[in-house]
Each structure stands twice: as C-alpha cells, then as structure tokens.
Amino acid sequence: MDRKQCCVKLSVQPSRGLMDEKFIILVQNVFPGFQLTLHALYKCDDGHSWEAFAHHAASAIGTVNVSEDPSLGGTYSGVEPMGLLWSLRPVPGSKPWLRMRKMNVRTPMVVTISVYPGHQTEGFLDQVSLAGVVVERWYMAPGVRRIPITEAGLTATLFLPPGPGPFPGLLDLWGGGAKLVEYRSALLASRGFASLALDYLTPKVTIETGKMVDNQYFERAYKVLEQHPQILSSRIAIIGLSLGTCITFKMAVYSQVAKLRCIVCINGSHVQPIDGSVEQILSFFNKNAEKNRFNNENQVICRDLLLPIPTDPSLKVDVGQLQCPLLLVVGEDDQNWPAHESAMDIKEMMERAGNSHLLTLLSYPDAGHLIEPPFTPFAKASSFRDVSSRQMLVVLWGGETAGHSRAQEDAWRKMLVFLRANLYGGANTDATSFSNL
C-alpha cells in the first residue's frame, strides 16, 4: 500500500451545511509544495453531472486551506472559499445550456470533494483520487416545515421556521421560468422568515382553465400570510425576481389589501401597463418581441423589450408613491431585463417625489440576470421555455462567473440584513447580532 496515500487528510467543515453557509476545505499531510488539484463533483436531481476544480500548491507545512490559499487555476482562481461550488459546470459531453435548480428542497445537494495529485484539468473520473469526502448542502434547516397551500385557488408552498413564532412573512415571486420554485423560500425559512413560494404562471387553475391569474390571486396569497396564526400580519414583505418584480412593484404601490413592511426587487422593472394583470403584462412585452436580439451563439437577448424606459405614466408603476423601504438589486450585465436602466429611472422618480430615502440600491458590474442565493453554479446562458410562446430558446442571462458569484454572496447577505432590519427591527435591535452568516 502506498504510504503517502494513507496519510493524505481531506476535511470539509461543516460536512452538512445550509446552502448559504461557507465551508472550510482543508488538505493536510502532503509534502510541502506538493502540487494538487481539488475537485468537486455534483450529480443533480436530473441526473446531470457537474464538476469544478482548482490547482493548489501545499504550504511549507504540507497543507492547503482553500479559504486562505489561492487557486492557481482551474474553474476559478485566487482565494475563493466557495469557488468549488459556484464554478461548477456540466461535465464534458453533457447536454448543453443546463442551469442548476434544485426543485426538491427536502433532500440536500450532495457534493463529493476530492484531491488529485498534480495540476490536472480533465479525466478526473477515470482515476482514483488521493482522498475524497462528501458534503451535504441543505436548503431546509432541521425543523423547517414545508406546507403545500392549495386553498383560495392558490398553487403555493409555505415554509415556516421551527419554533412557536410568530414570524415575519415573505411572499416569494420568481420570473418567467414559471413552475413552483421553492428553494429561496426554504432557505429564507431556515433564516427565520415564514416564506410563501407562489406559482403564478403555471398554477393548477391556469393549467386546468387555460386562464392566467388575475391580480386578486396575489392578494389572496398575501392574505394567507396575513391570516396565519404564526405570522406577524404587520411584518410582511415581498421579494421578487425578474417578472416577479412587476407584481411586487404593483402590489406595493397600488394594492389596497397588501400592507407591506418592505420589498426586495431583483433585476426587474417597474415598466408595465399599470392597470394590467399578468396576462396583459406579458402581452405588453410580446408586442415588442421584434426588439429581441441574438448574439453570435444564437442566444436571445431580451433586455431591449422594455427599452427605452417610457415616459408615459400609464406604463410605469409610480414608485414615487411607494411608502415602504425598497431594496433594489441590479446586475449591470443583465442581458435579459433592462435592470440597470429601470433602476436609474426608479431612482429618478423617487428623488423627484421625495421618497428616495426609502431606496437602497445594490448594483453589481459583473453580475447578470439570475441573482439567486449564493454558492450555486453560475449559468451565463441556459435553455428556457418561454411561457407565452412555449418555444424553447437559449437565453443569455449575462454576467461573468466570479463577479456574478461574488454579487450573489454579497446581495444575499445584504438582503438578509435588510429584511431583518425591517421585519425584525424594533427599539433596541442590533440587526448585526445575527452573526451566523
């Protein structure tokens, strides 16, 4: 038996973590200066395999600490504690244009981290590693309760933190990808917020009747939160991404029913027919479909659909009337929505109206459209089924791997601080006493 092989020690701490937690990867007992490759392998629920790798050289005491030592090359470089997760990409030979989204939040993402000798770039699965460990990454903390909601004609899932509560509540709205996307809500519940993930494009009622939901659908969802005995009715917020921001802005400014404590809008816009329902908003976009461009790789760039930002007040939610704090998150390289231009217009409208003190803007130069919870693989473009046309396209989201991943980490942390300050805040709050992140 090779004595050296017996000695190499690889550890990842924690071995079972939440999706937004950092881990520490440590290699020990190798020769000083030893060249090695750290490799991550993930097989997602759909059966696709993803990998990432980083080249390191052991220190003078024969160790590599991924949180402190730079990657000399691989799928990322530099000191990046979580690089092996966010730089994961489909293994060679995979179906193209994949995007990793965990739809089953009750099981963890299981990643195998291994050490290989030398600086390698391929053929990892054809060899035996020096050492390997398995890491679980969870969206749901123990005790988080997952409750399917079908009342009031809704298709939704409520996630409640463990404990008696009462908890602040969140309405969680995704974009045109449709379906019931639970992972952000599951993670928010693991961080102390009751969160309702809502399917508003492909809910049961739309599948069965062919009709899209009206604006009351969202107000009914709000009411589920407001009336829940374990949720504080005065501490409800909405978080929207992409198309979800249209709903968020509309409800925050115009809804008589929703009394929102704050809102979070990520890479979306206030531009929409303000009296319109979801169907009308989508028609409005589709009217401008000729503005869609294609790049050299035949990926569609949709950001021009809403440009130029209109001056007609019936085509923009009047954010000057907003009465609650707004956290606006912008990926400046968003190729799918004109997030930056919309943000500039929102800022100007709020400054003119005198409520810009409610606005917090986070703007990230190298980030694209899909600013999601951190430490998951970055996708610059992916296959997307357009919900109206039912067409399968390859959509360019934008962003650059490292910059986008850092933006996700920073935006998530700041979003949690914003939500805690607004939803947990009180007379003697120290929002930063939440130091687990």
Add this chain to the structure above:
Amino acid sequence: MVSAHVSMIKIRQLIKMTKPCIGVHRNLACLHRAVGGVRWKSSFRQAPVLTAAPVRALIDEQICIKGSFLPPECPVTVCAQMHSDDGDLWEAFAHYNTNADGTVNLTKDHSVGGSYLGCEPMGLFWGLQPAPGAREGLRLRKKNVETPYVMLLSLLEGHVSPSKRQSTELAAVITERWYMAPGVRRTEIRQDGVVGTLFLPPGPGPFPAMLDLWGMGGGLVEYRSALLASRGYASLSLAYIGHKDLPGSPTRINVGDSYFESAFHLLQAHCQVCADRIGIIGLSFGVYLTLRIATKAVVKPACLICVNGPVGSTVKFSDPDGRTEHFESDQKYWTYNDQGHVSFKDVSLPENLSPESKVKIEHLTCPLMYIVGEDDLSASSMETANLIEETLTAAGKSQLFTCLSYPGAGHLIEPPYTPNSRASLWSVKPQKLFTLWGGHPAPHAAAQEDAWKKILDFMERNLRQ
C-alpha cells in the same frame, strides 16, 4: 390547527413510524407545542430568535447556541429535548440572564442554574437526563447510527423547569447530531465467523483502521466506530458476547483468541485498509481483549487505546483458545451499595484476577494509551494503570505508555457531548439489577471531551504519520 397539549402516549405512537428521520422530526414538532403555553400572536411584536450553528453537526462537534432580540438583563431558560432510539424522552435546561444587548450566548455566558452551572457551551447535550416519569436506569446509547439525534432547543421566559410546563416558549431551533458523516459507508460483517459492523470513510482509501471493542454488556455497539470513520479511520465494531449471530449461550464468551485474530485479519485483508496501520480501541472488558490480542503477538496492531478495563479475567479459561466459563462466577467480587446497586470494581482488581489470564504486558511492542476515570465504580482502572506502568517500566518499555487520568470521571468514558449514567439497568433476571458506573456530570463531560481529542491525536500520530 394547534393542539396545546399532546400526551406522552401520542408521542410514543408518533415515534413508531417507519421512516425514522421524519418520525423524530414529527414527534418533536408535536412536542414543542406541548412545552409551556404557546402564545400565538399576530399583533406587532418583535420575535426573539434562537440560533444554533452548525445546525447539523457530528456528535463530537461543538454547537454554538445563541438567543437574540430578547429584552436586556432578563431571566431566560434554554431547554433541550430529544428522544432516544427507544423512545425515551431526555431533557436538559439551564438558566441564563440576557446581556445588555438582549442576547445570550452559550459559548460565553454563564448558567446560573439547571442541568449545569457556569460557562458550558455543550452543557445542554452532556447534561441531558431522562425526563421525569421515564423508565428507571436508562443509559443513552444510539442503536441506529444511520439517523441523527434530533434535538429541540427552546428558549423559555424566566428561570423555569421545563417539565413544569408553565412558561412561554419564545423561540426554538432544531439541531441534528450525527455519528455518521455524509459518505461514510456502513457494512454488516458476517464472514469467517466474525460478527461485526465495518464503517469506511468516504473516498478511495486506503485508510488506517481500528478494531473497536466494548464490554460485557455485549451486543454490537456501533457508534464509536461510526464516528471514527467520520474522522477518517476505517473501523470495525466487533461483537463477542450477547449477540444472536454468535455461537452458544448469550451469557458466555464462546469465542477465543482466534476469533479476534480473524477480525484483525479481516481488516488487514480489506482492499481499503492500510494493513500495517491498524490499531485497537477497547473499553471495559474490551481492554483485556485489546491487551491480550496485542501481547499474544499473532497479529501486530500499530497502537492501542484502553479505557477503564482490566489486564486479566477472574474466570479461569477452560481451554487454550480462551473461552471463558460462565460470567456469573465473578459474583464473589461483586459489591453492593445501600440501594442494592452492584459495583463490579473488585472483579478487575489485579490481585483478584486469575494469574493465567493476566496478559503479559511486558510483551507489548506498540504504543499504548490507557485512560482512567478516577471515579470508575465498575473497574479498578487506577490500579490497572499503575500495574501496566510498573510492568512496562521494569521491561524498559515505559516510552510506549501514555496514561490519561480524570478526576470525577466514571467508567463510561465515551465520545464527547453525550450524557453519562452514574448507574443504569444491568439485567432483569432473576430480578432487576442496576450497576454503578460512577462519574459526576461536569468532570465526566470534561474528561470525555479531552480524552476524545487526545485519542484522535494519538491515532493520528501512530496511524497516519
């Protein structure tokens, strides 16, 4: 939607679910509705928060527990509850006063009452005791190592005793504590007559390995091996008495030296084990077996760890292979306290051991770590440690010997952050008999924590470098 009180019977029923993980989570969900009076409020009120990090941990990992958004300088109780694999409820609690910033941090703040006092970050775990009304003589031992201990941690208003159920639950969090890290593989071994369970770390190996031996309580005890595999060592838990797959009467040891040698060879032959990096760890009677294997020198372990056990057996061996007579003939050395609890301590007093059974310590060729609980009421550990040290010194081999001795610690020095039982049920026939293990809560917990670290370091030095 909410039932304020759930009876213990209902909790037991909930436990008998086929999916253990979901089952324990469900019964705990019912439990925290039953604790105290749960207050539902939709009005404007800032909710306190209890956090634990990591929320899924290995048994030997520290968990950092904090309460926030509490009123400043106020009395609170932190309470822990969990069900054992048998369905018994165990609990612990501690009284704290919140800081000026409305927080309480168990890694820094001091308990002023409850299951432990002072600054004890893991006190809620090692301070667990059977809940009032529980069966007598319980000992917490995990039978199914593939599921975690699911613990409900709650924050209650005031300085209260949780079983009184009068207080308001302010916040709660649930943690999982695992003996098995992700990727650890568990394999049942019934091969070459060997009855055991092998735990392999994740990865290709090959790995250094341990043979894991327990005491006369018998059966197949897996949790220490599972944890060793989680720390990178292949580990084989071995049964030698009281297991249905072993030959003969369950109250006798019907296997001999060749059985233990087969187990060792099984590990050596395993393609994922480094054949020259195998150690042995033994507790209680397992110490005798460990020393016997090492000194007979048919197999060559690389190091030995012995916890609170004898160098010989009181019973004459009936055949050269080491099969023993009925264990009950040790009874002449049993002593009883006022409550009729038995102490086996004198059974292992060196002068009471049969000379032929005593291992020849002077034949030792590998490093030995011997761990003593100074309040051990089940074995004469101090006397044994002294004897081993004298024998090795006389043989010019004192450099092989390391001794750890812990005041206030009892017989059952096990992986850390688990409760000690000072006494527990030993047998039910001909009548209920409880045995004394010894050990006081805080010093025993400190011993377990320190010993485990030193055990892992000792293994690292002798098996990996």
